[in-house]
Amino acid sequence: MSFTDILLLMFGAILVENFIFSKFYGCCPFLGVSEKPDTALGMGMAVTFVMTLSGAATWAVYHFLLKPFGLEYLKTVAFILVIAALVQFIEMFLRKFIPALYASLGIYLPLITTNCAVLSAALLAIQNEYSFVSAVAFGFASALGFTLAIVVFAGVRGKMEFSKPPRAFRGFPITLIAAGLLAMAFAGFSGIRL
Template sequence: MREIIIIVLSAVLVENFVLTKFLGICPFIGVSKKINTALGMGGAVIFVMTFAAAITKIVYDLLLEPRGLDYLSTICFILVIASLVQFVEIVLKKMVPPLYKALGIYLPLITTNCAVLGAALLGIERNYSFGVTVLFGLGAGLGFTLALVLFAGVREKLEDSDIPESLKGFSISLIAAALVSVAFFGFQGLF
């Protein structure tokens, strides 16, 4: 039990995909203008990551590994992720149209969000059991959401602050992102 908690917590904090592994930077910068859309994006990524981790684990264990087809894992995983993202898009369009509009192009871009593929590949590489893989995916998704929401909060504050003309927009966002990332390195010695 203790081990599982450590794996999930370290996926959220110590190995935060965005801020310490630098995966999934595109949506991190792109969808972090408002806390609400950041939460929506985070929710979509949590869903995709958890299920991607589960399904890729099944695909790997049942289809690829017994036949020695490890080399196919990347392409198969991308297939899984792409279909999942399409599925989420279809569901969101029906169920939560405002969120669908707010996420815009970044929703289909989860397909190419390397954090999702990274979570799936890392889970396999570390030989986690099925349950732990799912929890690892969930933790990675939670970590992504945490980073996104925290950073969205910072950016909302930035909107109201007096920023030098030359730093306005993306420049100050990148500097802020660096500082948030430095803060997350503080978790390095947690476990």
């Protein structure tokens, strides 16, 4: 796979096939941690960090452990195990060696242990038969798309804070409608064929 192919893959993963707006993965943190742009950014960074590393780890586990034994069907359960252990490990590692990063990402890390976006990035990379480099790039780009979506949405929610919707729409209903409108805006990217 050439460098251009990887760039196109990343572009596609960020905008055209955005994890939240076109695949609807990772909707729980998207709605739960998008109240303020800075916490949304923290969540996005943590997801990026974990997704990139788990992309690499799951690719290795699949190709060096599951495939030789013909156990491809075990990938879902094996990946959950790998990702959960990896997140735990990263958390301990950061706490010891990079306390500043731990302070900004620490509270989000346990939240994404079982995030479906992380798992689906790993599974999709296997399903699409990516090479190691493109699997990592795909994980990284998908997470960037997630970060973009959650930060943009946090900005939208910040504006909504000061508006007065009808009583029936206050709180989550109006949030879901706004998310739907944003998804429709992102649907404009689906016209791009790569």
